[in-house]
Amino acid sequence: MAILDIFGTQNTLWTSLFRRVLTRDVLATISIAVLGIFLFTAISADFIAPFDPLKTSNDTFQHPSWHFLFGTDDLGRDVFSGVVHGSRSSLMFSVFVSLASGLIGVLVGATAAFAGGLVDDVLMRLTEFVLIPPRFFLALVVAALFGTSFLYLVIILSFTYWTTMARLVRAQVLSLKERPFVEAATALGASRTRILLFHILPNAFPVIVTQIMLTVGSVILLQASLEFIGIGDADRISWGSMLHNGQHFIRDGWWMVVFPSLALALLVLALNILSDALNSTLNPKTRPVYPDKAV
């Protein structure tokens, strides 16, 4: 029964949120469509891409045409197929990092707010410390020292991205735990864990989701930047690695640089507009949030 109630309130919150987004904001609606297209492309990349993105051919430096929509690169690889497959690696990587770091952030923030005292102090100092080293440099150095596999990069970035979430969740829990419904639950004899998991966190849910979305955009940019520098999984095609290669041939083929850049910009722009809209619906009076732009 209690669980049903929670989902009931969640549903009305979410539907009202999305109704507001949809009716008031054309840009947000377009962004949802763009996100949908990218998700679809990422999932069905194998069917959409006309060529194998890693297969070389004799058709090098072909201009964009009906046969090669976005042209071909220095080794005759189809740029359009690369962009299509790149959406998969970008989204997969950033969703992994965002969910993992979101989980760490929620755990740290909720624990700090609920335990209070020394635990709170220690966790918040730790958060401040992790915020200091610039993510890009840390990821660069760790990748140079330990290797650049997909898993390593996910782990490194997850351990640097949780800080904003921890602060947000802590602030939310601190304010929510003083509300009457928590008092009511306590009076009914609910345990502290139960109150945190089933009463407080569901109410912090919209904030958590918005923050995860902001993180996805930021991670996409950071990963592309690392790959542009040459740090990334060499067996996987991605927008960053295409740009890394394309910058050397910018005089011979503008398409090698322009199309992956446009794909990046479009996806991240859609994510930013959408989280912006969600955030202004959630707290109309506060300052705009920014995706922590890592690069």
Next chain:
Amino acid sequence: MAVSVSRKFFSRLVGVRLVRRIAQTLLLILLLIVFNFFLIHLAPGDPVNYLAGQSGDEQYFALIRAKFGLDQPLLTQLWVYLSSVARGDLGYSLSHQQSVVSVILARVSATLLLIIPSIFIASSLGILLGVESARRQNSVVDRVINLFALLGHSLPAFSIGLLLLLFLSLQLGLFPAQGMTSASGDLKGLSYATDLISHLTLPCLTLVIVQLAQILRLARAEMLNVLDENYITAARAKGVGETRLLYVHALRNALIPVVTVIGSDLGMLLSGAVLVETVFGYPGLGRLMLEAIAARDYPVLLSLLLLTSVGVAVANFLTDTIYPALDPRIK
């Protein structure tokens, strides 16, 4: 009047709070150094192989270990590392055959020449556009400015750089594409300065675009908050002109959070600089970092990480210190 204001300003700067903040920052820097030390030790690979090269038997390895103190317990090694960092010794770069400090010092001025002008241009332009777009809230101009700001915020630094390079340099031929000065060399005086500025324009413009969105959007939001306040209505009733009202009465209070963002974005700016230097072949710290990765020059890499982290810690300290002096409401 002016004297008493500045005296108040300084009396807010110093005091117990300041001492506490300094102590906290120093502790933070110490922790960053310790973190750096453990990063080196967690890295796979025995440094002995690196130092001894291809050859050598166990006896030779032991000799090397003793020479570099690698046979000491970890805490002793940590102490040696801390004291050498305190003396300003960050290690020796094998690929440059020089001390790390002199390698970094040789490059730092080029990066500063790129970063400092970009901060000034981005913050003045961002504040100006933010105020003007708050003045015209929800108008077409406001929306266009905001959309462009978001677009700039959604592109990574290297994409902005590559696109500017493609259109302004390769297509239109307005600016040189690579380097810090022309390769022909021997320019002096004014012609050297114009050559330098024309090389700096595109990388600097890229960094301005990278920072602009954040400053602009925050300035706009803060202005909108401040414009709701009673003292603005009072000033307007008194007959203060709209421009004076915006730029003198409102901006003073709206600027406070904007200043903190400019300060705390140092890490982002430095990361952006690395990417921009790569795109434009600019010989600064970013290029040094890439060369260090290619040459597996770990002392240089780790020192750069340490120095940027310390830079961010110091920038945070400065913004935290200036903040209460700017805003008397904060204790």
